[in-house]
Amino acid sequence: MGSAPVFAVVGHPNKGKSSVVATLSQNDAIAIALEPGTTRQRQPYPLTVDGQTLYTLVDTPGFQRPRRVLAWLEAHSASASDRAETVAAFVTQHRDDPRFSDECELLTPLIDGAGIIYVVDGSVPYSAEHEAEMTILRWTGRPSLALINSIGTDDHSDTWQAALGQFFQVVRRFDAVRAPFDQHLGLLRAFGQLEPDWEAPLAEATRFLAGQRQQRKRHAASLIARALEDMMGFQERRTLTLDQVAGTSDANLADTLRRRWYQRQRQREQTLRVSIERLYQHNRIQRQEAELEWHNEHDLFSEDSRRAWSVSKRYLATAGFGAGAVGGAGIDALTLGHSLGAGALVGGLLGAAGSYFYGDRLALPALKIGALQDGLKTASFGPVQDSQFGYVVLGRAVDHWWHISQRNHAGRDLLDLAPADSHWLETLDRHSRQAIQRAFDRCRKQRPPDDRLRADFITAIEHAMTVYDDWRLNRT
Numbered sequence: 001m002g003s004a005p006v007f008a009v010v011g012h013p014n015k016g017k018s019s020v021v022a023t024l025s026q027n028d029a030i031a032i033a034l035e036p037g038t039t040r041q042r043q044p045y046p047l048t049v050d051g052q053t054l055y056t057l058v059d060t061p062g063f064q065r066p067r068r069v070l071a072w073l074e075a076h077s078a079s080a081s082d083r084a085e086t087v088a089a090f091v092t093q094h095r096d097d098p099r100f101s102d103e104c105e106l107l108t109p110l111i112d113g114a115g116i117i118y119v120v121d122g123s124v125p126y127s128a129e130h131e132a133e134m135t136i137l138r139w140t141g142r143p144s145l146a147l148i149n150s151i152g153t154d155d156h157s158d159t160w161q162a163a164l165g166q167f168f169q170v171v172r173r174f175d176a177v178r179a180p181f182d183q184h185l186g187l188l189r190a191f192g193q194l195e196p197d198w199e200a201p202l203a204e205a206t207r208f209l210a211g212q213r214q215q216r217k218r219h220a221a222s223l224i225a226r227a228l229e230d231m232m233g234f235q236e237r238r239t240l241t242l243d244q245v246a247g248t249s250d251a252n253l254a255d256t257l258r259r260r261w262y263q264r265q266r267q268r269e270q271t272l273r274v275s276i277e278r279l280y281q282h283n284r285i286q287r288q289e290a291e292l293e294w295h296n297e298h299d300l301f302s303e304d305s306r307r308a309w310s311v312s313k314r315y316l317a318t319a320g321f322g323a324g325a326v327g328g329a330g331i332d333a334l335t336l337g338h339s340l341g342a343g344a345l346v347g348g349l350l351g352a353a354g355s356y357f358y359g360d361r362l363a364l365p366a367l368k369i370g371a372l373q374d375g376l377k378t379a380s381f382g383p384v385q386d387s388q389f390g391y392v393v394l395g396r397a398v399d400h401w402w403h404i405s406q407r408n409h410a411g412r413d414l415l416d417l418a419p420a421d422s423h424w425l426e427t428l429d430r431h432s433r434q435a436i437q438r439a440f441d442r443c444r445k446q447r448p449p450d451d452r453l454r455a456d457f458i459t460a461i462e463h464a465m466t467v468y469d470d471w472r473l474n475r476t
């Protein structure tokens with residue numbers, strides 16, 4: 001197999017060249033900006049897998065003086081057969097000339113054998129001023145493909161298509177920021193058609209990237225499963241000396257433990273978010289999202305909590321646990337009251353954290369204060385007894401994963417995570433529902449799933465991710 005194909009991404013300033021490079025090389029570190037002239041030097045970005053480069057994209061500055069360059073080329077070329085050499089001669093002679101530094105930068109990779117990806121903005125009308133640069137590119141004799149990338153909302157791609165077709169072997173529309181993954185693969189296949197030597201390596205790159213996407217989904221599901229296990233089983237504990245017991249009211253203790261419990265849950269969710277982002281090679285995402293909340297002042301099945309990712313009573317029933325899934329909370333309420341022996345702490349709890357009741361049940365993690373032992377007392381808060389908490393975490397996690405897995409590396413927008421407004425999990429198959437509910441139940445009893453159950457749990461989460469993907473697709 002020959003060496004991996006190299007493509008130089010070229011064009012007018014500020015037309016999305018770096019955006020195309022970022023998306024196709026899965027690199028979100030590449031500078032993309034509103035100002036023209038952001039890229040001043042050529043820079044190769046390889047897409048590498050296990051040390052092997054599948055292809056390389058070279059980011060370049062935009063043309064600055066194409067007419068002058070073309071005039072020079074025309075003046076120095078004797079016939080059509082020496083055009084590529086004339087372009088090389090231009091670069092050799094002007095390498096140190098600051099007027100043509102951008103042209104020298106962008107032409108060098110082409111002289112060295114790269115293919116051409118010419119990027120235009122299809123949202124502005126075609127104009128003949130591009131003809132000089134397109135002619136120069138044609139003179140290099142390199143395999144060429146043009147991309148119509150639309151930065152604005154107007155659509156002039158038809159006139160572009162007609163003009164570009166005169167100069168480039170293949171013309172495609174490709175939105176660097178929004179193109180879905182399938183289009184990335186389609187584009188790689190199109191590159192493979194430009195040059196016989198590139199067909200095999202690009203077919204391999206396409207196969208690899210498709211497989212990698214599947215693996216990433218499975219990996220993301222396992223990261224989500226781990227986070228859910230941690231969060232559903234999480235208990236905040238504190239050991240107090242007798243002096244501390246004397247100096248702390250139960251209400252204060254409850255409040256401290258509760259606050260720490262929330263803080264740890266939120267941190268765990270953030271850790272999950274970052275690990276999913278890293279998995280997809282997004283290292284610089286800025287997010288806007290509501291904090292993980294677990295308010296129990298709402299009725300469990302009210303519109304409000306349903307919107308915030310929890311599932312319906314009907315869903316729970318089909319998860320095979322019916323009312324029992326909720327009933328556990330009631331039992332804990334009993335033990336809580338019992339182990340505390342008095343209304344005092346319950347009162348304190350309520351005072352400290354507002355109403356923890358809905359209906360007649362307590363669904364919050366239980367505060368427990370153990371018996372005095374060796375002069376020490378242990379107080380604990382959690383694990384959460386209501387599996388709806390798990391569905392809220394799951395919903396938020398799958399939603400975040402979805403946004404990340406769809407996001408192109410040219411994306412620089414704030415990632416805005418809004419809560420769901422309808423029941424996306426309702427089409428999840430029964431087996432997966434049960435696997436998820438079973439895992440939740442084990443975790444809240446602090447008996448994490450064994451390997452077999454965990455594998456089921458991960459597969460069920462993967463199915464939930466697919467269901468979510470479909471649900472998103474069907475929303476308009």
Ligand SMILES: Nc1nc2c(ncn2[C@@H]2O[C@H](COP(=O)(O)OP(=O)(O)OP(=O)(O)O)[C@@H](O)[C@H]2O)c(=O)[nH]1
Pocket residue numbers: 012013014015016017018019020031032033034035036037038039040060061062149150151152174175176177178412
């Ligand atoms: N909406 C949208 N904006 C885009 C797209 N591609 C590029 N942009 C925006 O267009 C601007 C220029 O993008 P760059 O990728 O930096 O363009 P460039 O051609 O590399 O620019 P220079 O390096 O300055 O020549 C940035 O603000 C991008 O966010 C696109 O497909 N959709």
Ligand SMILES: [Mg+2]
Pocket residue numbers: 017018019031032038039059060
């Ligand atoms: Mg650039």
